[in-house]
Amino acid sequence: MKKSVLSGIRATGRLHLGNYLGAVKGMLELQNDPQYKTLYMVADAHTVTTPYHANELKVNRREVIIDYLAAGLDPEKSIIFQQAEVNEHFELAFYFSSVMSIARMQHLPTFKEKIKQHPQGSTMALLNYPILMAADILVYKAGLVPVGIDQEPHLEIAREIARKMNEQYGTDFPEPVRFATKGEYVPSLKGEGKMSKSVEGSYINLTDSHDEIRKKVRSIPTSSYVGMDSKELLKTLFSYANLFIPKYKKQYEEELAKGTLKYISIKDQITEAIYNELKPFQEKRIEIEKNKEYVDKVIQDGTQKAKEIARKTVDEVKEKMGLS
C-alpha cells in the first residue's frame, strides 16, 4: 500500500516565499513521487485559533487553494481540500484530546510564542491547535508531513498521540515525521528571525512584481553598525544566495575575502532568480483565478475523497474506544 502524506497551510493570507520553499516545494516533490498518496488541505479551521476576520477567512480559504494549484499541486495526483469541510478531523481531535494532559499542551513552545504575539488570545482553540493538527495527519494515517522546521514541536505531539492511542486502544497509527526541503528555514528579509506573514517587511509574496521583489531584496541589511561583525551582518544575504544562486557561492566568498564584493550585484542576481522561479506561478495563477468552476470542482472532489478515508479511520477509533 502507498504511504500517505498530508500537509496544510493556515488561511491567514496569501502565500510567501517561506511557505513556498518550506512547505509547498516538499508537497510538490512528494506529489510527483508515485510511491506516495498525497493529501493537501487548507488549514482553514486552524485560522480561528488566533484573532481573525470572518470575511477575510472566507476569501483566503479559497485563495490558498488557488495558490496551491498555481504552484503545481495537481488534483489528478493529490487530494486537495479544505479542512473545515471534513468534520472527521474535529471528531478525531476530540478523541485524541483524551490522551493528552493540559500541562503538556501548555508547555509547548509554539503555544507560548502565540500567546506572546496575541496576549488576549489564550483560548482553548489555541491550546488544542496541535491536537487538531495531529488529527489532520492521523485521520489519513499519514507518515510523512512536508512542513517547515518551525512545525517540529507539533509533529512531536502527533507522534506522542499516535503512540498513546496505539498503546491504550490498539489502533495502528504511524508516527509521522517531517519531510524537510532545502528551504526549511527562510530567514526574514530584516535579518532577524524567519520570514513570516505576521512580521511586516519580512516577506516576499508569491505574487510580488519584479520591482517589488527587487526593492525587498535590496532591503536585506548589508551596512554594518557598531557592535556587529560582518559575518553576522551578511548571514541573511548569504542564506538567500545559498538558496537561490548556490553556484555563485564560492565566487562570492572569494570576493568577500578580497574585499571586492558588491552587495548590490548579489542582491540583483538573487532578485532575478526569485523572479524566474515565481513567474510561471504568477502566470498560472491568473489563469486559474478566472476559472471559478474548475476551482469549485477541485474542492468538491477533494472533499469527497478525503471524507471517505477519514470516515473509515474515525469509525475504527470509535469502535476501539468503546463508542460503537
Ligand code: ADP
Ligand atoms: P507564517 O509564519 O508566515 O504565518 P505559517 O505558520 O502559516 O507561516 O506556515 C505555513 C507553512 O510554511 C508551514 O509548513 C511552515 O513551516 C512553512 N513556513 C513558514 N514560514 C517559513 C519560513 N520562513 N521558512 C520555511 N518554511 C516556512
Ligand code: TRP
Ligand atoms: N500548523 C501548520 C502551520 O502553521 C498548519 C497545519 C495544520 C498543518 N494542520 C496541519 C500542517 C497538518 C501539516 C499537517 O502552517
